[in-house]
Amino acid sequence: MKKLILSSVICLVTLGVFAQEQKEDGERYNQYGVKVNRQKLQAEERNGILVFESLNQSYKFWFDIRVQLDGAVFWGLDKDFDPIGNNVSVRRARFAVKAQINKNWYGEIDTDFSNGEFELKDAIIEFTGLDNFSFKAGNFKEDFSMEQTTSSRYLPFMERPMVVQTFAPSRHLGIQAEYAKHWWRASFGVFFQAIDNLETSTFVADNNKDYGRNQGMSYTGKVNFMPFSDDRTMGLHFGIAGSYRTPKTDVDPKDFGGSRFSSRNSTSINRKKYLDTDVIKDVKHDLLYGFELAGYKNGFRFQSELIGNNTKVKNTNAEYAGTHHFGGWYVMAGYLLFGGQQRFNNAEGEFTQPGRGKKWGDLEILARYDYMDLNSRSIRGGSGENYTIGLNYYVNNSVKFVLNYQYSSNDRYANGKGKLIVGHDADGKPTADYTKVAAKKGKAGVNYSMLGLRMEIDF
Known part of the structure; x- marks a missing residue:
């Protein structure tokens, strides 16, 4: 009897433990302390990207990591002008985590550590639960220029054209609605300050705390048309964009209420900004407009943009009162030499990763001309042009080599706010004052050549 009772107790305890284990499992x-839902995930490598996805494909997240190593040498500069140092740098060191929570919700966080300091790039919450519509909030690129919104992993050259760097708005805190269907898409967003790093956040805090200044707002919209959107081997793209912008508080408090436009000619290794308007005080608003034309067929592609800006200065600034016009344009073309296929992302209105024609990869040869003018009436920020030839080697889905030769030519007004030598005076002495340059019109200004190399891996 005792043995029977003992056996029964052991059986009950065993069943209890088993049931508890099932419950805990x-x-x-x-x-x-909140009970959570559970889904098993499977891991896959997709074109070099590690992706974790639920078995029913309702949830997934993935990493987006990017390293770009740049080097550049410069020559052809007048011996009396400010020298440009040859150098190497980590252009980008990006780490991002992206998640499709379900079919309606998407989130993303993207950071950069290339300069040895933390910098926030994207911080996005997106809803896609309505047919053809999406709604986005957070810190992300304004939908204005196709070259600006193109991911740096798919840029055809080492750097974007000057006019894009200078005028096309990049990442700002805001909200945006988008409609896309078949061969056309449209977007409209309201944006506030930039959130980049400690410096910009300090400026925002100081402008608010010490002066009680309003943030300022931007209203940006764009419409794209994409004939032949169903054909994977060819396509056209037309786009028009506009942005109305009031001064923001993400600038030094002493510069609040103004606009400044500046750009480097070539890679970020050359830190000199020859073209620079300095801060234009008492700005009422900036009105940006842009036009895009692009197309591709098999291994060939071309792309061009014209971007203009009208800066309205208040009458309180007697020297610069009125409207000032600045702008520029670029045109580029490329061809895959070994049978590769150019690809276009209709959902975003931009070129994406090309298909390679050979097992060992593919080579793409490219050419680009870009021009920008920051001269308007009494404002002399300078004008410049670049002639660039590029060769891209797409090794696989993750590895890419970029080789660029560029010739840059600036006018006499491109003196970096009066700090950089642009010519010689009547006595033959170097001068940064364009009013003292004795050379005939068109003979002054900084001209030089650059050879740059980028090594890139994405995973």
């Missing part, structure tokens, strides 16, 4: 709680 079927339930999980987070660190806040």
Whole structure:
């Protein structure tokens, strides 16, 4: 009898433990004591990207990591002008985590550590639960220029054209609505300050705390038309964009209420900004407009943009009162030499990763001309042009080599706010004052050549 009772107790305890184990195996709680839903995930490598996805494909997240190593040498500069140092740098060191929570919700966080300091890039919450519509909030690129919104991993050259760097708005805190269907798409967003790093956040805080200044707002919209959107081997793209912008508080408090436009000619290794308007005080608003034309067929592609800006200065600034016009344009073309296929992302209105024609990869030869003018009436920020030839080697889905030769030519007004030598005076002495340059019109200004190399890996 005792043996029977003991056996029964052991059996009951065993069943209880088994039931408890089943319960514990079927339930999980987070660190806040809340019961959580569970899905098994499977891991895959997709074109070099590590992706974790649920078995029913309702949830997934992935990493987006990017390293770009740049080097550049410069020559052809007048011996009396400010020298340009040859150098190497980590152009980008990006780490991002992206997640499709379900079919309606998407989130992303993207950071950069290339300069040895933390910098926030994207911080996005997106809803896609309505047919053809999407709604985005957070810190992300304004939908204005196709070259600006193109991911740096798919840029055809080492750097974007000057006019894009200078005028096309990049990442700002804001909200945006988008409609896309078949061969056309449209977007409209309201944006506030830039959130980049400690410096910009300090400026925003100081402008608010010490002066009680309003943030300022931008209203940006764009419409794209994409004939032949169903054909993967060819396509056209037309786009028009506009942006109305009031001064923001993400600038030094002493510069609040103004606009400044500046750009480097070539890679970020050359830190000199020859073209620079300095801060234009008492700005009422900036009105940006842009036009895009692009196309591709098999291994050939071309792309061009014209971007203009009208800066309205208040009458309180007697020297610069009125409207000032600045702008520029670029045109580029490329061809895959070994049978590759150019690809276009209709959902975003931009070129994406090309298909390679050979097992060992593919080579793409490219050419680009870009021009920008920052001269308007009494404002002399300078004008410049670049002639660039490029060769891209797409090794696989993750590795890419970029080789660029560029010749840059600037006018006499491109003196970096009066700090850089642009010619010689009547006595033959170097001068940064364009009014003292004795050379005939068109003979002054900084001209030089650059050879740059980028090594890139994305995973």
